[in-house]
Amino acid sequence: MVAFVGLLIGIILGIVWNVDIPVKFSPYISVAIFACLDSVFGALRGSISHNFRADIFISGFFGNAALAVAMVYLGDKLGIPIYLAAVIVFGGRIFDNFAIIRRLLIDKTKSHS
Amino acid sequence: MKNNESTIFVFIASIIVGLLIAMNIGFEGKSNFLDVKQYHEAYNERNKLYSEINNLKNQYYNTYSKLQKYDNSDEKKYEVLAEIQKEINYNNLIMGTSDVEGPGVKIILEDGESNFGEDLSREQLIHDVDIIKVINDLKNAGAEAISVNGERVIYDNYGLCAGSNIDLNGIKIVPPFYISAIGNQDVLYNYLTLKDTHTKALKLGEVKVRISKADNIKILAYTGKLNYSYLKLVNK
Numbered sequence: 001m002v003a004f005v006g007l008l009i010g011i012i013l014g015i016v017w018n019v020d021i022p023v024k025f026s027p028y029i030s031v032a033i034f035a036c037l038d039s040v041f042g043a044l045r046g047s048i049s050h051n052f053r054a055d056i057f058i059s060g061f062f063g064n065a066a067l068a069v070a071m072v073y074l075g076d077k078l079g080i081p082i083y084l085a086a087v088i089v090f091g092g093r094i095f096d097n098f099a100i101i102r103r104l105l106i107d108k109t110k111s112h113s
Numbered sequence: 114m115k116n117n118e119s120t121i122f123v124f125i126a127s128i129i130v131g132l133l134i135a136m137n138i139g140f141e142g143k144s145n146f147l148d149v150k151q152y153h154e155a156y157n158e159r160n161k162l163y164s165e166i167n168n169l170k171n172q173y174y175n176t177y178s179k180l181q182k183y184d185n186s187d188e189k190k191y192e193v194l195a196e197i198q199k200e201i202n203y204n205n206l207i208m209g210t211s212d213v214e215g216p217g218v219k220i221i222l223e224d225g226e227s228n229f230g231e232d233l234s235r236e237q238l239i240h241d242v243d244i245i246k247v248i249n250d251l252k253n254a255g256a257e258a259i260s261v262n263g264e265r266v267i268y269d270n271y272g273l274c275a276g277s278n279i280d281l282n283g284i285k286i287v288p289p290f291y292i293s294a295i296g297n298q299d300v301l302y303n304y305l306t307l308k309d310t311h312t313k314a315l316k317l318g319e320v321k322v323r324i325s326k327a328d329n330i331k332i333l334a335y336t337g338k339l340n341y342s343y344l345k346l347v348n349k
Binding site (some may be wrong): 002003004005006007008009010011012013014015019026029032034036037039040043044046047052061086096098 | 118119120122123124125126127128129130131132133134135136137
């Protein structure tokens with residue numbers, strides 16, 4: 001719930017400020033978004049299963065994004081689409097985390113009722 | 114407490130993600146990802162433009178250095194004159210209005226021999242067309258200057274059959290025909306002897322053809338007139 005509100009606020013802020021990133025950086029930002037999204041899902045899962053750790057979350061949030069951007073850059077220079085690796089890994093993890101969150105939430109609601 | 118902390122972090126993180134998404138979507142309205150075909154087209158277009166730019170740069174550099182020469186020398190006039198003279202000489206060289214020399218090949222074409230008491234048959238004669246085709250072969254092989262029996266061949270030559278002789282550019286020439294051409298010896302020679310050219314066909318026919326390389330061929334200037342009364346420059 002919090003995540004959606006935050007996402008909405010972020011998007012609205014972004015639209016209001018209307019910051020344009022140069023088209024050159026577009027792929028980097030896309031991958032960075034994916035990495036961040038992955039961290040957010042991880043944090044959600046952690047908060048639901050009560051083992052959230054702020055230091056791990058923050059380091060993952062920025063570290064993953066930075067690593068993903070670095071990989072995109074390297075791939076660009078080498079001529080191999082390495083960013084695919086980042087996209088696949090992060091995508092897979094997002095789905096994994098989402099599945100676990102689902103399970104936890106459903107279990108919770110069931111135990112409540 | 115711990116849950117509260119995580120909520121705050123997730124909130125901040127999602128704001129950041131939302132910001133990033135909004136920033137990225139802002140200009141992605143006009144999708145900046147190309148499909149393969151578009152990419153290829155764009156790539157080719159870019160290459161074309163690059164080479165165009167290079168050409169223009171070269172051109173610019175040449176013109177600029179020329180201009181520099183005109184402008185920046187102490188003896189401006191002489192420099193300009195020398196440059197103009199150089200250009201005129203070069204143009205003469207290309208036009209064929211100056212004597213030239215260089216390595217190349219010599220071709221001798223002669224009518225075939227008839228049996229005693231018989232007239233020469235058509236196949237044993239060299240025709241105007243043959244001469245023109247041989248010249249064409251030479252041009253194809255990259256000859257830079259060509260002469261037939263001492264008569265310089267330039268772009269507006271014509272050849273006519275005039276009975277016993279051939280009318281080349283108004284000058285009557287008779288066999289044997291000495292054709293000389295300046296250019297890359299090996300290329301010319303190989304082209305004429307190895308490739309499927311008219312010269313080779315002639316050689317296999319009933320006329321006599323002799324081709325030889327020569328190191329220093331002299332070709333005289335074109336002496337005819339160049340008359341132009343209908344041509345006009347198009348204003349760019």
